[in-house]
Amino acid sequence: MSSSSMGGCRIPGCRKTVPAALAMEMLCTDHFLEHASSRATAAWESCHHGMAIEEETLDGLLFEAQSAAQALISAELPLEIGQQEKILEFLLCVADLHEFAAQNPGFSSSVN
Numbered sequence: 001m002s003s004s005s006m007g008g009c010r011i012p013g014c015r016k017t018v019p020a021a022l023a024m025e026m027l028c029t030d031h032f033l034e035h036a037s038s039r040a041t042a043a044w045e046s047c048h049h050g051m052a053i054e055e056e057t058l059d060g061l062l063f064e065a066q067s068a069a070q071a072l073i074s075a076e077l078p079l080e081i082g083q084q085e086k087i088l089e090f091l092l093c094v095a096d097l098h099e100f101a102a103q104n105p106g107f108s109s110s111v112n
């Protein structure tokens with residue numbers, strides 16, 4: 001075994017390396033994107049059903065968007081075109097959610 005303490009992706013069975021930008025998430029790029037996109041999609045679905053989204057969720061997505069942007073910029077590992085597209089899609093999705101929340105004061109559950 002190597003002496004590296006970084007470890008790999010936390011998804012069982014996944015042996016991919018975790019890029020430095022995603023170290024906090026402990027996920028490889030693919031699993032991070034899968035996880036982040038499903039959260040963003042779930043947030044949009046709640047919103048389409050007229051449900052409030054917790055500010056925590058928005059903050060979490062914003063944090064993940066920052067990690068995704070760093071992963072995109074740092075290019076420590078060569079990203080596949082598909083991964084780049086997914087990152088951009090995710091960033092746009094989060095940006096839209098924030099825009100929507102800003103324009104709909106009742107959207108976030110922390111606002112009365």
Ligand SMILES: [Zn+2]
Nearest residue numbers: 009014028031
């Ligand atoms: Zn993984």
